[in-house]
Amino acid sequence: MTLANFFLLLSLILLSSSPFLSNAIDQNQTLQAMIIHACDKINDQDSCFSNIQSQISYHNPPAPTLVFKAALRNTINEANSAIDRLSQFNTLSLSNREQIAIDDCKELLDFSVSELAWSLTEMRKIHAGFQSPDSEGNLKAWLSAALSNQDTCLEGFEGTDHKLEHLVRGSLSQVTQLIGNVLTLYTQMHSLPFKPARNDNITTDFPEWMTDGDKETLVSSQNGMRADSVVALDGSGKYRSIAQAILEAPSYSERRYVIYVKKGVYKENIDMKKKKTNIMLVGDGIGKTIITSDRNFLQGWTTFRTATVAVSGRGFIARDITFRNTAGPLNRQGVALRVDSDQSAFYRCSMEGYQDTLYAHSLRQFYRECSISGTIDFIFGNGAAVLQNCKIFTRNPLPLQKVTITAQGRKDPHQNTGFSIQDSYVYATRPTYLGRPWKLYSRTVFMNTYLSSMVQPRGWLEWYGDFALGSLWYGEYRNYGPGAAIAGRVKWPGYHVIRDAATAGFFSVSRFLDGMSWLPATGVKFKAGLS
Numbered sequence: 397m398t399l400a401n402f403f404l405l406l407s408l409i410l411l412s413s414s415p416f417l418s419n420a421i422d423q424n425q426t427l428q429a430m431i432i433h434a435c436d437k438i439n440d441q442d443s444c445f446s447n448i449q450s451q452i453s454y455h456n457p458p459a460p461t462l463v464f465k466a467a468l469r470n471t472i473n474e475a476n477s478a479i480d481r482l483s484q485f486n487t488l489s490l491s492n493r494e495q496i497a498i499d500d501c502k503e504l505l506d507f508s509v510s511e512l513a514w515s516l517t518e519m520r521k522i523h524a525g526f527q528s529p530d531s532e533g534n535l536k537a538w539l540s541a542a543l544s545n546q547d548t549c550l551e552g553f554e555g556t557d558h559k560l561e562h563l564v565r566g567s568l569s570q571v572t573q574l575i576g577n578v579l580t581l582y583t584q585m586h587s588l589p590f591k592p593a594r595n596d597n598i599t600t601d602f603p604e605w606m607t608d609g610d611k612e613t614l615v616s617s618q619n620g621m622r623a624d625s626v627v628a629l630d631g632s633g634k635y636r637s638i639a640q641a642i643l644e645a646p647s648y649s650e651r652r653y654v655i656y657v658k659k660g661v662y663k664e665n666i667d668m669k670k671k672k673t674n675i676m677l678v679g680d681g682i683g684k685t686i687i688t689s690d691r692n693f694l695q696g697w698t699t700f701r702t703a704t705v706a707v708s709g710r711g712f713i714a715r716d717i718t719f720r721n722t723a724g725p726l727n728r729q730g731v732a733l734r735v736d737s738d739q740s741a742f743y744r745c746s747m748e749g750y751q752d753t754l755y756a757h758s759l760r761q762f763y764r765e766c767s768i769s770g771t772i773d774f775i776f777g778n779g780a781a782v783l784q785n786c787k788i789f790t791r792n793p794l795p796l797q798k799v800t801i802t803a804q805g806r807k808d809p810h811q812n813t814g815f816s817i818q819d820s821y822v823y824a825t826r827p828t829y830l831g832r833p834w835k836l837y838s839r840t841v842f843m844n845t846y847l848s849s850m851v852q853p854r855g856w857l858e859w860y861g862d863f864a865l866g867s868l869w870y871g872e873y874r875n876y877g878p879g880a881a882i883a884g885r886v887k888w889p890g891y892h893v894i895r896d897a898a899t900a901g902f903f904s905v906s907r908f909l910d911g912m913s914w915l916p917a918t919g920v921k922f923k924a925g926l927s
Contacts, residue, residue: 427452427463434467434577438570444470461523464581468516471574472509479505481567485560493696494560497552500700501564504545507708507736507758508575510670511542515578533760533812533910537738537780539579540811541758544778546572547807547835548757552698576808583810623656623678633658638677638687639666647671657717659684665691665704670736672709679717682746682767692723692730699752703734712737713918714745721749725771725794731755735779741918742766749774750791756781756815760909764920773803776834780813782905784922786820790828790850799824800857802831804838814839814869816903819923824850824879829857830872833864833890841871841894841903843926851879856886866890873900901926 435444451466482502486495515538518531546568553561626633627641633656635641641655652674659680666687668675679685689704691697704721712735723730732749738759746767747754753770756779763783768775771793775783790799801822806813815831817840822828828850831840856870866889872882873894882893894900906912906924915922 427460430460430463430581431467434463434470434574434581436573436577438573440570444574447473459523460585461519464578464585465516465519465523467574467578467581468512468519471571471578472512472516474571474574475505475509475512478567478571479509482564485563485567488560488563490560491556491696493698494553494556496696496698496701497549497556498560498564500552500698501549501568504549504700505568505571507670508542508545508571511538512575512578514538515542530910530913533913535582536812537760537910539575539582540778540780540808540813541736541738543572543575543579543808543811544758544805544813546575547778547805548700552700554699555693579808579810623654625654626656626658627662628658629660629662630658637664638662639664642666642668642672642675645672645675647673649674652676652711652713654678657685661686661688663688665689666706667703668705668707668709668712668737670708670710674711675707675709676713676715677717678715681716682718682744684718685716686718686720688718688720688722690722690724690727690730692721692727694727699729699731699755700734700757702729702752703731703755705732706734706736707740708736710738710740711918712740713743713920714741715743715920716745718746718748720746721753723750725750725792725797735759735761735777735781737761739914739918741915741920743920750793752776758813760914762905762909762915762918762920762922764922771799772797773800773832773834775801775815776803776805778805778807778811778813778835780909782816782818782903782909783820784818784905786817788817788820788822790824790826792826798857799826799828800830800832801828802840803834803859804831804840805835806837806839807835809837809867811837814841814903814908816841816843816908817845818843818904818926819845821846822848822851822877822879824848826850827852830855831870832857832859833868833870834859836864836867838864838868838870840869841873841900842875843871843873843894843900843903845875846877847875847879849878851877853881853884854886855882855884856888856891864890871899871903897926 431448435441447470448466452462485498515535518534625641627635627638645653654676657679691702705719719733721730721732729752732747732753734755736757741762744765748769750770751772753774754768756777758779761779761781765785767787769789771791804815868890871892871894904925905922
């Protein structure tokens with residue numbers, strides 16, 4: 397008998413022997429079951445159970461929120477330990493790709509630590525009676541992201557002999573399981589599958605409380621813009637490099653910091669770290685302000701690091717900018733834009749590449765009136781992303797390659813992630829599929845979207861064999877155009893022709909992104925509901 401089961405049995409015996417405590421049996425059973433679940437399927441269950449039990453034993457009476465908070469703290473400690481273990485692998489790496497992959501892993505685990513810490517802070521507020529309408533959405537988003545980061549770490553070892561990957565996988569297995577356990581616990585405690593929509597049919601430009609100065613900053617012409625810094629290739633701004641302007645921007649900013657980037661072709665790679673919060677990049681328009689690079693997989697980079705622009709700081713906004721990767725189809729993965737920024741928004745931007753153009757890696761993202769072009773899986777990742785009024789263009793791949801628009805990476809049914817493509821346009825110029833399941837619970841919907849004639853009658857493509865065909869969730873709702881006919885669509889168990897507005901409404905901005913609280917503050921136009 398494990399120590400965990402011994403504690404559970406002992407507690408039940410003590411409770412059942414006391415008539416004065418009989419009313420507490422059910423609650424104690426629930427709490428003990430939660431503790432055991434928080435430590436499920438990990439190597440050192442006894443230590444895990446003891447750590448959580450010791451943190452709640454001084455509270456009378458204990459509560460489910462205390463168990464959840466203790467489980468979060470235990471998981472954060474394990475994640476920090478995993479970072480320390482990863483640092484020891486640097487000396488074992490034999491190639492530049494392995495070295496980059498190890499560095500990716502440390503940064504991704506650091507993302508997980510932050511997301512778990514945000515969740516713990518949110519739970520403390522809830523326990524203190526300060527729960528906000530955003531609490532549920534925040535916790536699901538942050539825990540979902542924390543669970544996926546370890547997968548991205550391991551994917552970085554593609555193209556190696558996998559020996560070092562096996563060592564890293566062993567170091568990550570416990571923290572990955574713990575995060576999954578915590579996410580499941582939270583879902584069981586707080587999840588509401590279909591929350592009532594809030595003002596679903598309102599098209600919102602600005603909230604009433606936004607100041608006139610903020611509105612001017614967000615929508616005025618560039619000549620009158622109140623920018624905090626200006627980047628210009630001709631020397632007419634403070635900076636000639638966007639990366640330098642971001643480097644010298646304030647860290648952990650609580651207010652919007654606006655960087656105006658004048659027209660020009662900026663040949664640079666930009667990696668905006670998580671401490672650079674509330675940054676806004678404003679250009680002179682698609683095709684005028686262009687950020688471009690050609691980093692790609694065959695040069696030795698991990699997919700995660702091929703991004704021309706990568707943004708991780710919360711609250712990022714981009715407007716009127718082209719993000720481009722020119723690696724071409726021969727060089728395999730080449731990301732134009734990677735997004736790990738929670739509550740980020742992109743307005744009138746263009747993402748141009750071939751394989752893996754837009755990496756919607758994690759957290760909540762919104763795209764409005766953007767253009768995305770590519771060949772294979774060119775909208776991919778495991779963020780919770782809504783694309784609204786966007787244009788999707790296909791490009792010519794290599795011979796024998798099949799064009800697939802999306803490859804969504806949801807790995808756990810409790811994650812809040814997925815892609816919702818709404819009121820958009822798919823302009824396919826060669827045989828094209830709407831998506832294929834990258835991970836087991838892949839989730840993607842196309843709603844009210846024009847599909848050109850080159851969208852294939854089957855609509856969707858397998859990843860390999862029958863992988864995920866019963867566990868994925870793919871849907872189409874009221875699409876139109878010559879490629880929208882559903883008669884010939886795949887017959888997979890996980891594919892759905894959505895016929896009711898209630899189901900489709902779950903994938904709207906107000907519900908899928910919990911966007912009615914944070915999105916108006918970006919100043920980006922959006923439609924909250926379906927119509």
